[in-house]
Amino acid sequence: MKKIITVTLLLACGKFSFGQSNYSKAIGVKFPAGFSVTYKNFVADTKNIEAQATIWNKGFKISGLYEFNFYSFNNADGLAWFVGPGAHIGFWKEEYKTDYNSKIDIGIDGIIGLDYKFKDAPINMSIDWQPSITLIGSAGFAPASGGLAVRYTF
Numbered sequence: 001m002k003k004i005i006t007v008t009l010l011l012a013c014g015k016f017s018f019g020q021s022n023y024s025k026a027i028g029v030k031f032p033a034g035f036s037v038t039y040k041n042f043v044a045d046t047k048n049i050e051a052q053a054t055i056w057n058k059g060f061k062i063s064g065l066y067e068f069n070f071y072s073f074n075n076a077d078g079l080a081w082f083v084g085p086g087a088h089i090g091f092w093k094e095e096y097k098t099d100y101n102s103k104i105d106i107g108i109d110g111i112i113g114l115d116y117k118f119k120d121a122p123i124n125m126s127i128d129w130q131p132s133i134t135l136i137g138s139a140g141f142a143p144a145s146g147g148l149a150v151r152y153t154f
Contacts, residue, residue: 023042023124023153023154024041024154025039025040025153025154026038026039026152026154030052030054030149030150031147031148033056033130033144033146034054034055034056034061036053036054036147036149038051039051040067040124040151047066047069048066048069049067050065050067050086050111051065052065058096059093059096060090061088061089061090061091062089063109063130064088065086065109066084066085066086067082068084069081069115070082070083078116079116080116081113081114081115082111082126083111085110086109086130087106087109088107088109089104089105090104090105090106090134090137091103091104100138103137104136104137105137105138106134106135106136107133107134109132109145110130110132111129111146113127113128113130114126114128117153122153123152123153124149124150124153125149125151126148127146127149128149130146131143131144131145131146132145
C-alpha cells in the first residue's frame with residue numbers, strides 16, 4: 001500500500017512543474033467584488049501570502065490567504081495557477097447591521113485562480129474565484145467573490 005501511495009504522489013507531482021515566481025512582492029488593486037487593495041509576498045518559491053482590504057457597498061472586509069503556486073504551463077513563461085485557504089473578518093455598515101443580525105462576520109475563505117507576471121514590465125495580473133463561508137456573524141456561504149487584480153511587482 002505504501003508503494004502505491006508513493007508512486008501515485010510521484011506521478012501527481014510530475015504533472016506539475018514547481019517553478020519559481022519571477023517576483024517576490026506585489027501591491028495593487030482588485031475588483032469587481034468590491035474594491036480591494038491587495039498585497040502579495042512570496043515566502044517560498046511556490047508559496048505566498050496575500051492580504052486584501054476590501055470596501056464594498058455593505059461594509060469593509062480584511063482577508064488573509066496562503067496560496068500554493070503551480071507553474072505547469074510549459075509554453076507560457078510567467079503564467080501560474082494557484083489555490084489556497086484563508087480567513088476573513090468583515091464589518092457591516094450601520095444600515096446593514098440589523099438586516100444581517102450582525103456587526104462583525106468572521107469566516108474562512110478559499111481561492112483558486114490564474115496569475116501572470118509580464119516579462120518586461122513590473123506588472124502582475126491575476127483572476128480568481130474566492131468563495132467564503134461565514135462562521136460567526138451572519139453565517140452563510142458567499143460564492144460570488146473574486147475578481148481581477150492588477151499589481152506592481154518588486
